[in-house]
Amino acid sequence: xxxxxxxxxxxxxxxxxxxxxxxxxxxxxxxxxxxxxxxxxxxxxxxxxxxxxxxxxxxxxxxxxxxxxxxxxxxxxxxxxxxxxxxxxxxxxxxxxxxxxxxxxxxxxxxxxxxxxxxxxxxxxxxxxxxxxxxxxxxxxxxxxxxxxxxxxxxxxxxxxxxxxxxxxxxxxxxxxxxxxxxxxxxxxxxxxxxxxxx
Numbered sequence: 451x452x453x454x455x456x457x458x459x460x461x462x463x464x465x466x467x468x469x470x471x472x473x474x475x476x477x478x479x480x481x482x483x484x485x486x487x488x489x490x491x492x493x494x495x496x497x498x499x500x501x502x503x504x505x506x507x508x509x510x511x512x513x514x515x516x517x518x519x520x521x522x523x524x525x526x527x528x529x530x531x532x533x534x535x536x537x538x539x540x541x542x543x544x545x546x547x548x549x550x551x552x553x554x555x556x557x558x559x560x561x562x563x564x565x566x567x568x569x570x571x572x573x574x575x576x577x578x579x580x581x582x583x584x585x586x587x588x589x590x591x592x593x594x595x596x597x598x599x600x601x602x603x604x605x606x607x608x609x610x611x612x613x614x615x616x617x618x619x620x621x622x623x624x625x626x627x628x629x630x631x632x633x634x635x636x637x638x639x640x641x642x643x644x645x646x647x648x649x
Contacts, residue, residue: 451574451575451576451599451600451602451603452572452573452574452575453572453573453574453603453607454566454570454571454572454573455570455571455572455573455606455607455610455611456569456570456611456614457569457570457571457607457610457611457613457614458565458568458569458570458571458614459529459531459563459564459565459571459639460635460636460639461610461611461613461614461621462563462571462573462606462610463521463531463563463635464613464621464624464625464632465606465609465610465613465621466533466561467631468621468624469487469488469489469498469500470487470488470489471487471620471621471624472484472487472502473485473486473487474609475605475606475608475609476602476605477598477601477602477604477605482504482505482506482507483504483505484502484503484504484505485503485504485505486501486502486503487500487501487502487503488500488501488502490516490541490543490544491541491543493518493520494520495630495631495634496520496521497518497519497520497521498518498519498520499516499517499518499519499538499541500516500517500519501514501515501516501517501541501544502514502515502516502517503551504554510583511550511551511552512550512551512552513551513552513553513554513581513582514547514551514552514553514554515537515553515554515556516537516538516539516540516541516544516553517535517536517537517538517556517559518535518536518537518538519533519534519535519536520533520534521533521534522534523638525565525638525639525642526642528564529564529565529566529642530562530563530564530565531562531563531564532560532561532562532563533560533561533562533563534559534560535556535558535559535560535561535577536556536559537555537556537557539553552582553582554579554580554581554582555579555580555582556577556578556579556580557578557579557580558576558577558578559575559576559577559578559579560575560576561573561574561575562574562575565639569614573606573607577599579595581595
């Protein structure tokens with residue numbers, strides 16, 4: 451999935467940095483969806499572990515996922531930033547799934563951001579996920595995954611645009627609470643792209 455989004459790169463990255471706020475924009479399926487998203491461990495300014503719990507409609511069991519994500523600075527190569535996502539089987543602060551919950555396996559995942567103008571960025575993402583639904587026909591599973599990916603794109607785009615246009619919103623408050631991270635990110639983007647300011 452890829453396309454242009456009418457927001458600056460900083461707003462898009464900010465959206466994905468705040469894991470616990472994913473429940474506000476990740477779409478639902480049949481009234482179910484992402485019910486819990488937690489930042490489990492902050493490994494560095496640009497690396498963290500996230501935990502996600504998805505509620506699924508009956509008769510399917512809920513799913514959870516444990517992911518390591520880290521950023522790669524490619525701003526010198528066409529104004530790009532790469533978010534790499536890797537599967538984790540376990541973490542000391544996350545209980546082993548049980549009680550009707552199945553852990554999803556992320557075989558590979560990544561998001562590539564590219565700044566096009568001060569108010570436009572290009573985003574592309576790819577995920578190879580095994581939702582552990584062996585009994586579901588492959589055609590149906592592929593249809594559901596493609597539908598979900600399209601819905602994620604629409605919600606992600608609209609929420610990133612809202613961040614760009616609402617300097618006093620929830621994400622702006624998070625930026626104030628985490629000045630070391632966001633000031634570093636702003637400075638890097640401004641310097642790399644010769645901008646006067648961001649947000």
